[in-house]
Amino acid sequence: GCDHCEGTGYAGRIGLFEILHGTKAMQSLIMKSGTVEEIRRQAISDGMTTLKQDGIRKVFKGDCDLKKVNAVCIL
Numbered sequence: 001g002c003d004h005c006e007g008t009g010y011a012g013r014i015g016l017f018e019i020l021h022g023t024k025a026m027q028s029l030i031m032k033s034g035t036v037e038e039i040r041r042q043a044i045s046d047g048m049t050t051l052k053q054d055g056i057r058k059v060f061k062g063d064c065d066l067k068k069v070n071a072v073c074i075l
Helices: 024-031 037-043 051-061 066-072
Strands: none
Touching: 024 037, 051 066
């Protein structure tokens, strides 16, 4: 690292993203007041990438480290 990155090897910020798609199945589940776990399972079934998955993908790409990912989501 250097002074610019304060010895971390990283400069700036990178986002971790989780996007819930409004599929017909998801809309139906929400209208029926589905539980958080049911909605999570449906979201993953519909192809949602979780914050954890996005973070781990960025760790493998070298964009961030596991410590930073762990700071924002449960691993």
